[in-house]
Amino acid sequence: MTGPVLVLDAGSASFHLAVVDDHDEVLARHDLDGPPDSGATAAIGEFLARAPAVTACGHRLVHGGPDVRRPTLVDSAVRSSLEAGVGLAPLHVPPALAALDAARRLLPDLPHVVCPDTAFHDGLPEPARTYALPKELTRRHGLRRYGFHGLSYAYTLRRTAELLGRPATELQLVLTHLGGGCSACAVRDGVSVDTTMGMTPLEGLPMSSRSGSLDPGMLLWLQTGTGMAPRRLAEVLMRESGLLGVSGSSGDTRELVRARQAGDADAALALDVFTLGVRRGVAGVASSLDRIDALVFTGEIGEDQPEVREAVAAGLGVLGVRGGRERAASATDSAPCSGRLPWLWTSWAGRPARTPIGSTA
Numbered sequence: 001m002t003g004p005v006l007v008l009d010a011g012s013a014s015f016h017l018a019v020v021d022d023h024d025e026v027l028a029r030h031d032l033d034g035p036p037d038s039g040a041t042a043a044i045g046e047f048l049a050r051a052p053a054v055t056a057c058g059h060r061l062v063h064g065g066p067d068v069r070r071p072t073l074v075d076s077a078v079r080s081s082l083e084a085g086v087g088l089a090p091l092h093v094p095p096a097l098a099a100l101d102a103a104r105r106l107l108p109d110l111p112h113v114v115c116p117d118t119a120f121h122d123g124l125p126e127p128a129r130t131y132a133l134p135k136e137l138t139r140r141h142g143l144r145r146y147g148f149h150g151l152s153y154a155y156t157l158r159r160t161a162e163l164l165g166r167p168a169t170e171l172q173l174v175l176t177h178l179g180g181g182c183s184a185c186a187v188r189d190g191v192s193v194d195t196t197m198g199m200t201p202l203e204g205l206p207m208s209s210r211s212g213s214l215d216p217g218m219l220l221w222l223q224t225g226t227g228m229a230p231r232r233l234a235e236v237l238m239r240e241s242g243l244l245g246v247s248g249s250s251g252d253t254r255e256l257v258r259a260r261q262a263g264d265a266d267a268a269l270a271l272d273v274f275t276l277g278v279r280r281g282v283a284g285v286a287s288s289l290d291r292i293d294a295l296v297f298t299g300e301i302g303e304d305q306p307e308v309r310e311a312v313a314a315g316l317g318v319l320g321v322r323g324g325r326e327r328a329a330s331a332t333d334s335a336p337c338s339g340r341l342p343w344l345w346t347s348w349a350g351r352p353a354r355t356p357i358g359s360t361a
Contacts, residue, residue, distance in 0.1 A: 028050070
């Protein structure tokens with residue numbers, strides 16, 4: 001970099017803006033609830049009015065579609081190709097494109113680079129990215145597993161290597177990103193080799209309000225047997241399911257933990273469904289590794305919800321993981337000690353990594 005950069009992270013339910021200098025220090029930051037949509041221009045303009053001057057803009061993009069598969073400088077052709085991702089990630093791509101368009105209008109003379117989450121998984125081995133569907137159908141429509149949370153995983157991989165004191169290229173890890181969206185990823189020698197999310201961010205683990213993977217026969221039955229329209233089914237799967245759907249009250253694990261303590265059986269079931277789903281995902285991607293050097297948690301739930309981390313770890317004894325704060329190995333261990341597998345947690349939101357579980361610091 002040659003000067004401060006404006007970083008824009010427009011999500012389905014939030015909008016984060018920051019100015020970062022050449023040393024990755026955050027000079028200014030503003031977090032907004034809700035996607036930017038039509039208010040993107042005003043939000044960015046107000047932030048720029050009080051933030052340091054910037055020399056470039058970086059945009060987080062959940063899905064780059066079939067053509068934008070690595071960080072890419074945006075021009076009119078690239079901007080047009082990004083539309084292909086709208087149907088694949090309808091909760092995430094439209095607000096990101098709204099923010100991109102607004103920033104390009106406000107800062108037309110600066111370079112704008114889109115950084116897709118899918119880039120981290122672009123080199124997935126062919127068996128991991130291929131669906132068991134007819135070859136003709138797969139080729140005609142470009143059906144494949146893309147994988148997501150790539151920017152989170154890239155940072156988490158670097159930070160884990162620092163904590164373990166080993167090169168990322170020598171590690172085999174299971175990384176989990178647990179937040180509004182949730183996924184697990186297997187990393188071998190610094191490269192993603194398997195992940196739970198697929199062609200869209202709907203596949204895989206149960207999430208805050210998204211269902212994760214379901215029996216496809218059940219989805220067909222909901223349409224043919226009950227007459228549920230595709231648009232309505234999409235709304236159910238993306239906005240009314242997951243923790244929110246099972247509990248009937250909230251998709252926030254903090255609220256559900258409190259409700260469970262107060263005797264709410266539905267909240268308890270939602271948390272149990274979630275933790276079992278995460279364990280299944282972790283165990284599934286772990287099968288693509290020869291060993292596991294560490295199990296790593298990040299994302300809002302991964303960072304700030306110890307009850308969930310411990311419940312996940314407690315059910316993974318078959319992988320050598322032991323649950324409970326007192327049983328977690330120190331994040332400075334370079335290998336499992338006393339037969340235990342290190343599991344640690346890290347922050348990726350521009351803050352220093354927090355104290356690993358098990359440390360007395």
